[in-house]
Amino acid sequence: MSAASPLFPKIALIGFGLIGGSIARAARAQGLAGEIVTTARSARTRARVEELGIVDRVVETNAEAVEDADLVILCIPVGACGPVAQEIAATLKPGAIISDVGSVKGAVVRDMAPYLPDGVHFVPAHPVAGTEHSGPDSGFAELFINRWCILTPPDGVDPEAIERLRAFWAALGARVEIMTPDHHDLVLAITSHLPHLIAYTIVGTADELAQVTSSEVIKFSAGGFRDFTRIAASDPTMWRDVFLANKEAVLEMLGTFNEDLSKLTRAIRRNDGEALFEHFSRTRAIRRGIVEIGQDSAAPDFGRPHAQLGKKAE
């Protein structure tokens, strides 16, 4: 235990996948909790979390997990947040902060808020971080460092509760920003949801072609395709829920994307090299911006490792 007093005497994590597992590892590493209690839906995951020995206690039910907890974080697919809010409502400690990590915020607020009792502080959150892996073994303490965590507190939430949750995420290494749920959902539709939808689409397309075999797709994937397969390997349940929960914003972004794709398609069809060159030149700047503020590696190829040449005998 840390000598300084922890931010929260007891933290309850509902769900122990990539995000829940990373929060547990980082919170423990930073001494942010007196006690961390976890639960997960499947007995297999709960057994694995016990084995990992990262948290203080693993319990069987959501209602039991949140008892006496000062901070409760739902680390589950967004579609499950409403039902779980209903399950835990009766055992929540007065004064507790209730949060989540969902990639959609409007739907989560609509689904959870009706069940939460007066006297608890509801501060929805979304750490914009992740990898293509999932499950209890996939988390790591460094996942949130230099990534943004967006808080979308409803009107009237106690500013002190917001500040405590901000301090928690800052201690995990994240930068914290506050916005409305609707604006969050629009921003994420373009920076995360649409990219995933497109990646899932093209990987599916490649998999079903008659003229090119899957084995050829795999072998020659270093031409660009392989970058899309990482995203398209993300957790299917999580992403099903994201698209259903953020339907309107995703469909809106998709409409704009389709218009832009039609424009480039027309330029190809008409042999309009100038239009293509102009478009391809503009898109370099945004990459530079991302690298400059440390949101991606400046190393070529994301810093992928390259093998060494075995030198020819001299």
Place this chain on the structure above:
Amino acid sequence: MSAASPLFPKIALIGFGLIGGSIARAARAQGLAGEIVTTARSARTRARVEELGIVDRVVETNAEAVEDADLVILCIPVGACGPVAQEIAATLKPGAIISDVGSVKGAVVRDMAPYLPDGVHFVPAHPVAGTEHSGPDSGFAELFINRWCILTPPDGVDPEAIERLRAFWAALGARVEIMTPDHHDLVLAITSHLPHLIAYTIVGTADELAQVTSSEVIKFSAGGFRDFTRIAASDPTMWRDVFLANKEAVLEMLGTFNEDLSKLTRAIRRNDGEALFEHFSRTRAIRRGIVEIGQDSAAPDFGRPHAQLGKKAE
């Protein structure tokens, strides 16, 4: 110099960008050439290549570069291959192997073949490797290791010439495969050209939105978008030429992609979670295949570096 006799007494590289520069570095490291002569279109690039000191000689014209060369490789955008073939035709050495590195093969064969004299061996090639960087400083000797290089020799080419070029690419670390130009162009349309077109499109879309600022797109790009920006930072001239030269295959793949995107869009609109889940589950397998044959890193997030947490004082 290597003690063993080099594969080619003299190699001429026309163009010194990412690919030409990587070939020069790797060929030198492996002792594959008695002499490497290079030229580039701009005086600035030629001066930089002189400074780098990787090649034996830098000359001003393409015609001069290929004199006495046993292997000539055009490392330039595919749209420039026809005109350059015309320029070098008169000074090519009888018996020389003429090759290229273009991402489209049908158009390159059509553009170059008419100019090449009898008595030289035309063996078009495409190393499926690259990064988002370009220019004389961007190359490195390890670029081709474990990547495929596809040869598309026209009917009737001397098998010995094909074998010598195969041995050259194998010595650079590549695995070599032979196929027809048309099949190559179909395979690359899905594994490389369509992914680039889509990445260029979505990055352009994000850049022009009214509701979400560019600064927000950049900050929250770790949700998936940043992966697309790497590809969309690729060389605009090279990619303009690719789409113009491989128009038919790209439009065909685009048609299939659009059908598949419509299907997923309809599933979102109709709240068909089952269809989404089913699609998202299928696409994981292809990623596994790519990682298994060493075409991508198994590390989460392409192995991107993660900063360490500064431990709280104990």
